[in-house]
Amino acid sequence: MTASLKTQSHWFVLYTKPRAEKKLAEQLREDGIESYCPTQIKVKQWSDRKKKIEIPILPSMILVNIKDDERDKVFNRRHAVRYLYWLGQPAKVTSEEVESLRSMLEDSQFESQGLEKLKPGEKLDMTALGFEHIQGTVKFVTAQECWIVLENLGYVLKFKRN
Missing domain, CATH: 3.30.70.940 (NusG, N-terminal domain)
Known part of the structure; x- marks a missing residue:
């Protein structure tokens, strides 16, 4: 190195x-x-x-x-x-992924998106949902909940509507 x-x-x-x-x-x-x-x-x-x-x-x-x-x-x-x-x-x-995660959590834009349009297994460019530089795969989705796999982290983000 x-x-x-x-x-x-x-x-x-x-x-x-x-x-x-x-x-x-x-x-x-x-x-x-x-x-x-x-x-x-x-x-x-x-x-x-x-x-x-x-x-x-x-x-x-x-x-x-x-x-x-x-x-x-x-x-x-x-x-x-x-x-x-x-x-x-x-x-x-990447710094872009960290900043996107910060803005996603701070802005709570996820709450206003139409979850019913997402399908499990779908490759998701999160910029289409108002987030920057995050790419993932929809793992599970209902009207109240969505799981998104972040490949670079090897982790699943779980979101629920309140």
Whole structure:
């Protein structure tokens, strides 16, 4: 690997201990490491009350933007487990995919789309739905729910209408 590639930062997928995603992301930011824990607001029902809570959409995973030669710094925090690997290399996520994920979750444009037009197995260019630089495959769809497989992450995003 050349020296310039080692000093260039990339987004990596980092596994966390269960239910420690938000905490680890915050701790890494305190350490000066850019991290992102994508979340979604859900309403939880208990026997005596309802409450809106923020739930990570990538369970036990966060995204970190760090230089290749500094990747071990995340393990200074006890909630970091390991990096996700793809074909023997640490899995990298493009900046465009991270920004698209951010804008998708912030804008909540997904809620206003006509889900009934989507079919399972359909290759989906998310820009057609108002998102940028995300491509995926529709895995499951109903009038209230849609699962989209993000090939580069090897992950399924599940969306439900409230």
